[in-house]
Amino acid sequence: MVASARDDNVSYFSLLRCAGRCRTTSLSKVLNIGPSPAFLIELDAVDLSVDGRDILRGISLATDARRLGILGRNGSGKTTLARVLAGLQKPTGGRVRIAGIDVVRDRRGALGAVGILFQNPDHQIIFPTVGEEISFGLAQMGMIKSEVRNHVAQTLARFGKLAWLEAAIHQLSQGQRQLVCLMAVLAMNPKVIILDEPFAGLDIPTAMHLSRVLAHANCTLVHITHDPRVIALYDHALWIEGGAIAMQGPAAQVAQAFETAMIELGERDDLTDLTG
Numbered sequence: 001m002v003a004s005a006r007d008d009n010v011s012y013f014s015l016l017r018c019a020g021r022c023r024t025t026s027l028s029k030v031l032n033i034g035p036s037p038a039f040l041i042e043l044d045a046v047d048l049s050v051d052g053r054d055i056l057r058g059i060s061l062a063t064d065a066r067r068l069g070i071l072g073r074n075g076s077g078k079t080t081l082a083r084v085l086a087g088l089q090k091p092t093g094g095r096v097r098i099a100g101i102d103v104v105r106d107r108r109g110a111l112g113a114v115g116i117l118f119q120n121p122d123h124q125i126i127f128p129t130v131g132e133e134i135s136f137g138l139a140q141m142g143m144i145k146s147e148v149r150n151h152v153a154q155t156l157a158r159f160g161k162l163a164w165l166e167a168a169i170h171q172l173s174q175g176q177r178q179l180v181c182l183m184a185v186l187a188m189n190p191k192v193i194i195l196d197e198p199f200a201g202l203d204i205p206t207a208m209h210l211s212r213v214l215a216h217a218n219c220t221l222v223h224i225t226h227d228p229r230v231i232a233l234y235d236h237a238l239w240i241e242g243g244a245i246a247m248q249g250p251a252a253q254v255a256q257a258f259e260t261a262m263i264e265l266g267e268r269d270d271l272t273d274l275t276g
């Protein structure tokens with residue numbers, strides 16, 4: 001059964017959360033349990049409207065979960081939420097903090113707090129060579145040139161790709177370009193990495209290899225996907241429907257409920273429920 005998304009976000013399903021240290025901020029207000037402690041990821045009543053259309057509605061989350069899944073149908077608002085979490089899009093209401101950093105206002109701080117990998121590496125890459133691409137974020141973080149050079153070399157060496165330093169990015173395959181993006185993000189050593197379906201266009205071995213690298217990364221992963229199986233073993237999950245939280249809680253429960261609802265929708269013989 002799918003909970004209807006409510007503006008106050010205090011629904012039955014929002015009471016199912018709490019894998020690890022996890023709760024919604026609005027609940028603390030309702031229960032009057034005092035000021036929030038600092039959580040790694042904190043969203044407080046985040047809204048986003050574009051041209052009068054509500055794309056995100058009242059998203060609240062406070063969690064230290066190491067592996068967080070965000071599930072939703074096409075057009076439910078997942079990528080928009082990913083961009084807001086990374087500080088790339090300013091919400092029209094509410095507040096986003098990662099590791100205590102206001103990721104919209106403090107862009108330099110945000111670089112060390114949160115990195116993002118998109119499905120299409122070409123939406124991310126801006127420089128012609130691998131070395132320049134990895135250097136950019138490090139320089140933006142305030143590293144001096146010699147530190148940047150060392151850090152880039154160390155990062156490439158870690159992946160056995162030192163020979164790529166001067167490589168032209170347009171000559172790399174999509175999987176190789178995705179690896180460049182991953183190296184650029186890992187070089188900045190962020191506390192949180194957001195994965196917006198980054199393996200969707202990759203072959204199975206490449207996807208498995210990059211997944212293994214990420215699984216061993218010493219940071220929190222926020223994985224955005226349509227596929228409940230991908231996040232079923234995670235610590236915590238959010239199900240987004242129409243830009244609002246329909247359910248959140250232990251990932252296995254959310255994944256199961258999402259899959260059941262999606263199969264039920266899929267078995268209907270029409271497209272009237274297609275979001276968007």
Ligand SMILES: Nc1ncnc2c1ncn2[C@@H]1O[C@H](COP(=O)(O)OP(=O)(O)OP(=O)(O)O)[C@@H](O)[C@H]1O
Pocket residue numbers: 050055072073074075076077078079080081276
């Ligand atoms: N900049 C924008 N201007 C207007 N509408 C937008 C903008 N960005 C997103 N939207 C709309 O917001 C809704 C959510 O889009 P979003 O890309 O976040 O969904 P999604 O869950 O990531 O979808 P998918 O799984 O298909 O990638 C969609 O209806 C989309 O058309």
